[in-house]
Amino acid sequence: MRIGIAGAGAFGTALAVTLAQAGQAVTLWARDAEAVGEIRRTRRVERLPEIELPEGIEPVSALSSLFSCDTILMALPAQATRGFVAEHAAPLAGKVLVACAKGIDLHSLTGQTAIIAKAVPSATPALLTGPSFAADIARGLPTALTLACADEACGAALQQALSTPTLRLYRSADVIGAELGGALKNVIAIACGACIGAGLGDSARAALMTRGFAEMQRLAAALGARPETLMGLSGFGDLVLTCSSELSRNYRYGLALGRGETFDSHMTVEGAATARAVTDLAAARGLDLPISAVTARMVAGDLTPLQALDALINRPLKEERE
Numbered sequence: 377m378r379i380g381i382a383g384a385g386a387f388g389t390a391l392a393v394t395l396a397q398a399g400q401a402v403t404l405w406a407r408d409a410e411a412v413g414e415i416r417r418t419r420r421v422e423r424l425p426e427i428e429l430p431e432g433i434e435p436v437s438a439l440s441s442l443f444s445c446d447t448i449l450m451a452l453p454a455q456a457t458r459g460f461v462a463e464h465a466a467p468l469a470g471k472v473l474v475a476c477a478k479g480i481d482l483h484s485l486t487g488q489t490a491i492i493a494k495a496v497p498s499a500t501p502a503l504l505t506g507p508s509f510a511a512d513i514a515r516g517l518p519t520a521l522t523l524a525c526a527d528e529a530c531g532a533a534l535q536q537a538l539s540t541p542t543l544r545l546y547r548s549a550d551v552i553g554a555e556l557g558g559a560l561k562n563v564i565a566i567a568c569g570a571c572i573g574a575g576l577g578d579s580a581r582a583a584l585m586t587r588g589f590a591e592m593q594r595l596a597a598a599l600g601a602r603p604e605t606l607m608g609l610s611g612f613g614d615l616v617l618t619c620s621s622e623l624s625r626n627y628r629y630g631l632a633l634g635r636g637e638t639f640d641s642h643m644t645v646e647g648a649a650t651a652r653a654v655t656d657l658a659a660a661r662g663l664d665l666p667i668s669a670v671t672a673r674m675v676a677g678d679l680t681p682l683q684a685l686d687a688l689i690n691r692p693l694k695e696e697r698e
C-alpha cells in the first residue's frame with residue numbers, strides 16, 4: 377500500500393508522523409509550493425511547530441506525486457473535500473480514499489464518504505475518525521480511533537496498514553454512523569464551550585453533552601446509522617474529548633463566543649458549518665434538534681449564548697427518553 381496524505385495541516389501531518397515512525401513511507405501533499413519548500417527545509421509544519429518530521433515523510437506540492445499513491449488519506453477541512461474530489465476525479469479513480477475530516481458538506485448535506493462516492497464512483501471510500509488531538513498522535517501518545525469502511529476486506533487491510541504502536545484502530549462497517557458521530561459532536565462542543573465561556577457551569581455542560589448526545593443519536597438513527605456506533609469511539613468517545621478539552625478548536629471557539637471574544641478566523645472550526653447543515657437536515661426530516669439549532673443561531677450571531685441557553689432551558693417539559 378503506498379500511502380499519500382492530502383493536507384499538511386495538523387491532522388494530516390500527525391498521521392504522517394505516526395505512520396512514518398512505524399516504518400511506512402508517506403507522501404504528504406500540500407497545495408502551496410512555497411510552504412512545502414519550507415517544510416522540506418525545516419522538517420516542520422506551521423500547525424504542529426513542535427514536531428520534527430521523521431525521515432519517512434516526503435512533503436510534496438505536485439499532485440502527480442500524491443496521485444501516484446494507491447491509498448490517500450483526505451485530511452482537508454470538510455467543506456474543501458467536495459471541490460477537491462470533483463476537480464481531481466479522473467486521477468482519483470479506483471483509489472482507496474480515506475476521509476479524515478469531521479463535518480457535513482453544506483452543499484449536499486451529506487458526509488465525507490458520500491461526497492467521495494458521488495464524485496469518484498470507482499474509488500473505495502473509507503473513514504478514519506474518533507477521539508484524537510493531532511498533537512497527541514504526533515507526540516506518540518496512546519490513541520484509539522475507528523476505521524470505517526463498507527468494503528470489509530478493504531477495511532481490514534486499512535486497519536492493519538494504518539495502525540501503529542501508539543495508534544490503535546478499531547474496525548467498523550457502519551460508515552454513516554461513524555461519520556455522523558465525528559461531525560455532530562463538533563456542534564455540541566461549540567455549545568459546551570459557549571456554556572462554560574458564559575459562566576453557566578459544569579452542571580449545565582453535562583446537561584448539554586447528554587442532551588446533545590440524544591440529538592446525535594436521533595439524527596443518526598434517521599439517517600440509517602446503527603445505534604451502537606454512536607456509543608463507540610466515533611460518537612460518545614469523541615463527544616467526551618471535544619466537549620471537555622481546551623485543546624479542541626470547536627470548544628475554544630465556543631468559549632470565545634461565551635466570553636464575547638473574537639476567535640482566529642484562520643482556525644479550522646468544523647462545527648460552525650456543520651451546525652447549519654444539521655439544522656437544514658433536521659428541517660428536511662422534521663426532527664427536533666434544539667441544541668444544534670441554537671448553536672447554529674449563535675454561530676450566525678442571531679442569539680447570544682445566554683439567550684441560547686435560556687431558550688433551551690425554558691422549552692416545554694418532556695420525558696427524558698423523547
Ligand SMILES: NC(=O)C1=CN([C@@H]2O[C@H](COP(=O)(O)OP(=O)(O)OC[C@H]3O[C@@H](n4cnc5c(N)ncnc54)[C@H](O)[C@@H]3O)[C@@H](O)[C@H]2O)C=CC1
Nearest residue numbers: 383384385386387388423452454456477478508509510644
Ligand atoms: N487537528 C486535530 O486534532 C484533528 C482534526 N481532525 C479533522 O481533520 C480535518 C482537518 O483538520 P486539521 O488538519 O486540524 O486542520 P488544519 O487547519 O490544521 O489543516 C487543514 C489544511 O488543509 C489545507 N486546505 C484548506 N483548504 C484546502 C483546499 N481547498 N485544498 C487543499 N488544501 C486545503 C490548509 O491549508 C491546511 O494546511 C478536520 O475536518 C478536522 O475535524 C480530526 C481529528 C483530529
Ligand SMILES: O=C(CO)COP(=O)(O)O
Nearest residue numbers: 506507508509624625626
Ligand atoms: O476532532 C478532534 C478531536 O477528536 C479535534 O477537535 P477540534 O477540531 O475541535 O480541534
